[in-house]
Structure formats: structure tokens, C-alpha cells
Amino acid sequence: EPEVTQTPSHQVTQMGQEVILRCVPISNHLYFYWYRQILGQKVEFLVSFYNNEISEKSEIFDDQFSVERPDGSNFTLKIRSTKLEDSAMYFCAIVLPGQGTEQFFGPGTRLTVL
Amino acid sequence: AQSVTQPDIHITVSEGASLELRCNYSYGATPYLFWYVQSPGQGLQLLLKYFSGDTLVQGIKGFEAEFKRSQSSFNLRKPSVHWSDAAEYFCAVARGGDSSYKLIFGSGTRLLVRP
16 A cells, blocks of 8 residues: 655644645556545545646645645645634545556644634 | 435444445436545545446445345445445436536445444
8 A cells, every 4th residue: 555644643723724634655646635534524535636737626625725736746735714614634545657546645733723 | 306315314234234325316327436535624425336237346445335226226335344334425316328427426424333
């Protein structure tokens, strides 16, 4: 199973602040995804990213959110002005070339907005 | 719209007993189906997947799942549960031909194992 690292593991921020969550896959990938899981709820799709551009985004992924791959390796999710309801676990997932649709998840970043 | 239903929020079984976790999906064509497991504070680990072919698929940790098109179900089974299987289990579906193959998750089933 490929290794996917996410940093930080836990981020605490004040409401209105910007946060950047990072996903560091170890090997070459085609697709990147971000999902979130509010405490006690199901995992929800946020956005998919292919070939350095967004391929699909959910209704949750509004103008407060953005994704990019700044250095060709790290994959970031930015929340511009955090709200209390952004508190959740954020998971990065990747698909390996030739592996079809099988997604491998990182350990997640727990975001707490105060 | 696609949806995934896991009707059991919690299931408790005794160690050594058999297990079946239910999953039903709503989708017009044959989807890609997955089961993931999440231990407390951990990420999601893929247990098994179904894309096509044999409707009984084997996964890791002794798990298997059966795709039943007529029932729109993809139930997860294990013949003998171990205490380490206590976790949350998520069924997920991806749409074949979808531009991004995003996963739609069920709400999860928490498995408790009695010693």
C-alpha cells in the first residue's frame, strides 16, 4: 500500500484564520482527492484534482476552499477564512497509475476551529 | 443521485462469532464498490473492492463481500471475528465513467467485539 503523509496531524486555529493542510504522497499519482469527516458523521467528498487542475468539486467546496500542487509533489488544501463548522478530520487520498479507482487514504488532519 | 445506506449504526458480536455488515446502494448502473475500515483516530484502510467479474470478492484480514445486483447490496462478511476487528466500517461507491471516480460513503457501522 502506498504511503501518504498528511501534515499537520492536528491543527487548532481561530475562526477567520487561514489554514493550509498538506498531503505528501511518496510516489507518482494521477488523482488526488480531499475528503472531510465531521466528528461522528460520514466521510464526504470535497474535491478531486487531476493533471494539476480540479476535475470535480462538491457543494461543500465553496470559494473559501482552494487546492493546489505548489511544488509538483505536495498537494494542499487551503481554507481561506475558517468557520466553526469547518472543524473536522480532513483526509487526502490518491490513486496510483494503473490501479483504476482504488483510493489510498492518508491518516488525516484534525482541524479544530475555535 | 447516488447514495449508500448502512442500516446498522452499531453492531456487537462476540469474539469468534461470524459477522455480516450490510450495505445498500442506489445507482442506475453497476458501480464500483468498496469497504473501508477506520480504527479510532486513524485513516481509512481499504478492505476490499468490487469492479466486475466474480461477485464474491476476498479482501484483507479475512473479510469478504458479495455483490448482489438484484438487491443492490454489497454486504461485508467475516466467518470469525477477532477483537482487533473492532472499528468503524464504511461502505463506499464510485460511479464507473465518472470524471473523477469520487467516493460516496455510507454513514458507517461501528463494530464492537465482546471478549
